[in-house]
């Protein structure tokens with residue numbers, strides 16, 4: 460059992476990121492607690508992938524700090540403590556599950572004994588000698604998850620792992636995330652499917668590169684009065700668009716969409 464206490468897994472202060480000619484983030488601040496599942500929710504283009512890339516240290520940042528497990532994002536020491544499953548499939552279709560895992564175990568320096576352990580953890584013992592190309596979509600997602608679990612990382616970052624899966628397979632994957640979290644690992648998982656928000660311990664809702672809510676599933680429902688997560692998210696978007704300043708008397712109304720803000 461990994462110690463769940465002591466500090467945040469991720470601390471972001473004043474994060475600014477520019478991609479191409481777009482200012483994706485103009486100063487983000489948030490913390491992600493250890494040992495929990497934090498959902499990074501938001502529509503396509505809201506900045507989920509860019510934020511995950513910043514956390515794992517593969518994103519060029521224009522300003523601010525990202526501290527992961529106590530040190531700056533992307534340091535060498537973190538490579539074995541942090542796992543990142545990108546949105547694009549990262550396993551080799553023409554290799555078997557076992558061959559893929561042996562390969563990735565070697566790359567990250569995980570013990571060979573880990574291969575059997577992670578295959579069992581995602582319930583693919585029966586398919587271990589099958590090529591990834593011969594698997595169903597749900598099974599392939601579980602192979603990616605198995606890769607992410609090699610070496611027992613403290614922080615697992617999963618970018619839209621359930622995309623394209625039917626509801627039954629999505630539920631199965633979420634049960635696995637929960638199981639991994641219960642061993643003490645911190646999980647950050649992105650999704651644009653709002654009903655998955657209810658599976659998380661904490662939620663960060665992104666819209667157009669801004670955090671419009673940093674909350675919990677209970678907080679989201681209590682705050683909006685909506686039990687349907689889609690409706691709750693829409694309510695937050697509407698409130699955000701209306702501008703909080705309008706609801707505070709004697710507060711100067713600030714420009715919201717001006718560049719350089």
Ligand SMILES: Nc1ncnc2c1ncn2[C@@H]1O[C@H](COP(=O)(O)OP(=O)(O)O)[C@@H](O)[C@H]1O
Nearest residue numbers: 478479481483502503504505506507508509510
């Ligand atoms: N390689 C890139 N070059 C320029 N702009 C990009 C690039 N990747 C993403 N963006 C822009 O950054 C913003 C956030 O994108 P992204 O982080 O991929 O969002 P999400 O993962 O939520 O769909 C979008 O406006 C997108 O157009």
Ligand SMILES: [Mg+2]
Nearest residue numbers: 507508509546
């Ligand atoms: Mg994305």
